[in-house]
Amino acid sequence: MAKDRKTEEKIIRAASKVFEEEGYAGARMQQIADSAEINKGLLHYYFKSKDKLFDTIFSAAFDKMMSKVGKIFQAELPIEEKIEMFVSQYLDVLAKNSYVPTFVLSELNKRPENIVNKILNHPNKPKVNLFVQQIQTAADEGKIRNIKPEHLIINMVSMCIFPYVGKPMIQILLEKNKTEYKTLLKERKAEVTQFILHAIKP
Amino acid sequence: MAKDRKTEEKIIRAASKVFEEEGYAGARMQQIADSAEINKGLLHYYFKSKDKLFDTIFSAAFDKMMSKVGKIFQAELPIEEKIEMFVSQYLDVLAKNSYVPTFVLSELNKRPENIVNKILNHPNKPKVNLFVQQIQTAADEGKIRNIKPEHLIINMVSMCIFPYVGKPMIQILLEKNKTEYKTLLKERKAEVTQFILHAIKP
DNA sequence: GTCTATAATTTGATAGAC
DNA sequence: GTCTATCAAATTATAGAC
Numbered sequence: 001m002a003k004d005r006k007t008e009e010k011i012i013r014a015a016s017k018v019f020e021e022e023g024y025a026g027a028r029m030q031q032i033a034d035s036a037e038i039n040k041g042l043l044h045y046y047f048k049s050k051d052k053l054f055d056t057i058f059s060a061a062f063d064k065m066m067s068k069v070g071k072i073f074q075a076e077l078p079i080e081e082k083i084e085m086f087v088s089q090y091l092d093v094l095a096k097n098s099y100v101p102t103f104v105l106s107e108l109n110k111r112p113e114n115i116v117n118k119i120l121n122h123p124n125k126p127k128v129n130l131f132v133q134q135i136q137t138a139a140d141e142g143k144i145r146n147i148k149p150e151h152l153i154i155n156m157v158s159m160c161i162f163p164y165v166g167k168p169m170i171q172i173l174l175e176k177n178k179t180e181y182k183t184l185l186k187e188r189k190a191e192v193t194q195f196i197l198h199a200i201k202p
Numbered sequence: 203m204a205k206d207r208k209t210e211e212k213i214i215r216a217a218s219k220v221f222e223e224e225g226y227a228g229a230r231m232q233q234i235a236d237s238a239e240i241n242k243g244l245l246h247y248y249f250k251s252k253d254k255l256f257d258t259i260f261s262a263a264f265d266k267m268m269s270k271v272g273k274i275f276q277a278e279l280p281i282e283e284k285i286e287m288f289v290s291q292y293l294d295v296l297a298k299n300s301y302v303p304t305f306v307l308s309e310l311n312k313r314p315e316n317i318v319n320k321i322l323n324h325p326n327k328p329k330v331n332l333f334v335q336q337i338q339t340a341a342d343e344g345k346i347r348n349i350k351p352e353h354l355i356i357n358m359v360s361m362c363i364f365p366y367v368g369k370p371m372i373q374i375l376l377e378k379n380k381t382e383y384k385t386l387l388k389e390r391k392a393e394v395t396q397f398i399l400h401a402i403k404p
Numbered sequence: 405g406t407c408t409a410t411a412a413t414t415t416g417a418t419a420g421a422c
Numbered sequence: 423g424t425c426t427a428t429c430a431a432a433t434t435a436t437a438g439a440c
Contacts, residue, residue, distance in 0.1 A: 004423065022312065026227030029416060042424055044417060069375065099311075106308040108370040110224065116370050120377065128375055145400060150376055150386055151393040157372065158364035159357050165367055168310040168318050170359065173271065173330055174352055175322065184352055191353040198347060199401035206405065231434065244406055246435060 003046055010036045011046055012056065019057045020103040024110075027054075058107060061100050062119075068093050069157070070126025079138050080197060082131065083156065087193045090160050095185070101164045128153065144200040152200065159192045205248055212238045213248055214258065221259045222305040226312075229256075260309060263302050264321075270295050271359070272328025281340050282399060284333065285358065289395045292362050297387070303366045330355065346402040354402065361394045 014036035018027045029050055033043045047053035072086045094101065108115055119125055135149035163170065163185060171181055216238035220229045231252055235245045249255035274288045296303065310317055321327055337351035365372065365387060373383055 007423080023225060023227060023308070025225060026312065028414090030414095039425060040415095040417080041419095041426075045423075048417090050416065066371070066374075102308060102311045105367055105371060106225070106304060109304045109367075110228065112370055116373060119374050126375055132376075147397070148389065148393065150378075151390065151397070153376065154365060154372055154386070154390075155361050155394070155397055157368065157375070158360045161368060162360035162364045163356060165307055165311075166359065166363060168314055169268070169307060170356055171318060172268075172321050173328055173359070174334075174355065176352075184356070187350065188353065188356075191350060192357070195349070195353070195357055195401045198403065199397045201400065209405080230432090232432095241407060242433095242435085243408075243437095247405075250435090252434065 007038065007042070008046055011038070011043060011053075015053055015057050016061070019054060020061070020099040023103065023106055024054050058104070061104050064093065064097050064100055065104050066126050070128065073126070073128045073131040073153075079134055079144065082134075083196055084193050086156060087160060087196070088189055091189050091192075094160060094164055098164050101161050105165060142202055145202050147200060155199075156196060159195070163188060209240065209244070210248055212240070213245060217255055217259050218263070221256060222263070222301040225305065225308055226256050260306070263306050266295065266299050266302055267306050268328050272330065275328070275330045275333040275355075281336055281346065284336075285398055286395050288358060289362060289398070290391055293391050293394075296362060296366055300366050303363050307367060344404055347404050349402060357401075358398060361397070365390060
């Protein structure tokens with residue numbers, strides 16, 4: 001079982017790229033082997049099956065997308081600061097992993113029962129209850145507009161992630177080329193933060 | 203070339219379901235034939251290849267997702283009314299086609315060059331320039347907060363579509379079961395409208 | 405138009421030499 | 423550990439009878 005670290009990492013890097021671009025069904029073991037500059041035999045030696053390899057890649061991608069959310073939402077911070085920090089740090093995570101959201105969400109949508117239930121029982125599933133209560137309390141005290149916590153959270157997450165998942169659609173809609181779209185993405189940290197803070201003002 | 207209408211419609215209904223749930227690569231002609239209650243031979247008689255069938259289904263799905271946006275954005279309406287109408291009517295469209303967004307966006311992301319450029323030259327590509335100018339003018343005149351039109355549009359679209367694309371992720375995050383999530387979706391028409399209108403107040 | 409049977413590829417996975 | 427060669431199953435597509 002003592003595999004070569006360098007080779008394993010090459011495989012994981014290659015498999016991430018292929019799975020993220022093509023999805024589980026569209027990915028080809030041959031393509032992954034080529035991209036890792038090894039042969040199919042060796043690929044199967046490291047990861048017994050396509051399923052096993054996929055599980056490894058998907059788990060890593062899922063963590064990339066979820067861990068930051070849970071951490072920031074549970075942090076001990078005033079609500080406005082928490083919003084600012086979330087938008088800023090999560091947009092950074094997404095910028096560094098721009099293909100991950102479409103991959104993770106697309107695959108999640110294809111295996112709803114299997115995966116979702118599995119994760120809901122997972123020990124380090126992201127927790128948001130602290131943030132939910134914090135929003136509710138702020139609303140009750142009149143510090144922010146009366147808004148249901150769940151919807152504020154959905155709106156925050158939506159405005160951060162959708163520009164990545166919906167990139168081609170928005171490009172078409174706004175007639176932006178690649179460069180122009182990148183510029184838009186860079187502006188969003190400030191724009192989204194201001195948008196949310198104004199939206200919750202009492 | 204004179205095909206049977208009933209059969210063609212059965213195929214399209216079946217193919218829509220399978221492609222939307224499994225994506226292009228995951229869809230099986232056999233499964234589509236079974237679902238349409240015909241055999242593979244007949245399926246190929248109506249649609250020469252999987253590619254041709256996919257093109258038909260994808261175009262229809264794309265239209266479902268885009269046509270309403272263009273129409274409302276170009277309507278002659280005051281800005282606040284336009285926002286209200288967009289959220290209300292687009293959320294209705296999405297509720298009736300809840301599997302379409304993930305399908306369309308996932309496939310779009312897999313063929314960026316091919317499709318996006320093709321659509322950008324398409325005659326009835328959605329137009330938003332009127333709405334962009336309308337927002338800019340309102341901002342210049344101080345009727346709304348100074349916000350870049352593109353970002354307001356991205357935010358509107360994000361908050362409407364993401365709850366469908368990101369459904370399993372949000373369910374995990376907020377620990378909501380199917381029923382609870384449906385309730386959340388129903389509340390969004392009012393919540394999102396208010397959120398946006400407050401966010402743009404001067 | 406609709407069916408059955410089958411061809412032609414593709415693809416995940418294994419065996420065995422080095 | 424790594425490679426080549428090959429198998430077995432799956433899958434798109436076609437041929438031909440009715």
